[in-house]
Amino acid sequence: MPQTRTALIIGASRGIGLGLVKTLHDKGWNVIATVRTENPEGPQAFSGVEVHSLDITHQSAVKSFAEQMQNQDLDLLFVCAGITGPQHQSATNADDQEILEVFKTNAIAPLSIAQQLSSCLNEGAVLAFMSSIMGSTEGNENGGMDLYRASKAALNSMVRSYAAKLSGRNISVLALHPGWVKTAMGGDQAPVTVSESAEGLVAQIEKRLDKGEHKFLDYQGQSIPW
Ligand SMILES: NC(=O)c1ccc[n+]([C@@H]2O[C@H](COP(=O)([O-])OP(=O)(O)OC[C@H]3O[C@@H](n4cnc5c(N)ncnc54)[C@H](OP(=O)(O)O)[C@@H]3O)[C@@H](O)[C@H]2O)c1
DSSP: OOOOOOOEEEEEESSSHHHHHHHHTTOOEEEEEEEEOOOOTTTSTTTTTEEEEOOOTOOHHHHHHHHTTTTTOOOEEEEEEOOOOTTTTOOOOOHHHHHHHHOOOOOOHHHHHHHGGGGGGGEEEEEEEOOOGGOOOOOOOOOOSHHHHHHHHHHHHHHHHHHHGGGSSOOOOEEOOOOBBBTTTTTTSSSSHHHHHHHHHHHHHHHTTTTTOOEEETTTTTTTOO
8 A cells, every 4th residue: 555645734724725735635645734823614624634833933933843843754845824915015115024024924934944844854755835926037027016026036046045955855846836816815806716726736746756856836737937
């Protein structure tokens, strides 16, 4: 019988993170999930899913979570947590707290937690980060959502640096765009459902197990320019 694979999803209280937990659980993966805010319909609703409480911007909490996980073998680590940032999205109007929050949550904290959990990754594993097509520097022809875009471009840069460091190991490092998805962030007009996005993302991940690839892809497998 094939060995059950194990995934850790960071930022799974709701939205696409919760969709990833459901999809992986339905496919027979062993799933560990973190939530910042408890949601009665969150990942604990799926039998066997182990849930931890974690705010990825709290450095001491991340450190102790990584220590707790140190003997865990992972085939997938997916850092999904993210925020839009202030509604004005303006470099001129942004105060220090807003700048810190959006760049720390979307770019710095995801890499910090991934680096602290890297010893848990099995050979052949996938390390995935939830980026956005808006993080594509080359693809930015129309602007808009300036701070969010910049934070996801910063995430992509951090992901590339870390992929270079991991190049001696057989680990796929992916920056993923989930589509425009109907969540609190994506809004009601979004054309893609959470389950369509999560199923697509998991299909892309499963294709990259044991491949050691480094790519920026959408949930349907299309490459996106960095
Ligand atoms: N929806 C889209 O169309 C779309 C498109 C491109 C990329 N994305 C990206 O996809 C990811 C998920 O987005 P979504 O649409 O599912 O958004 P969402 O419904 O707003 O969910 C965001 C998730 O991130 C968690 N989170 C935020 N800050 C956190 C922190 N400091 N520590 C831990 N968890 C934190 C939230 O936890 P709480 O419940 O505690 O707030 C929530 O679980 C984000 O990275 C987003 O940028 C979304």
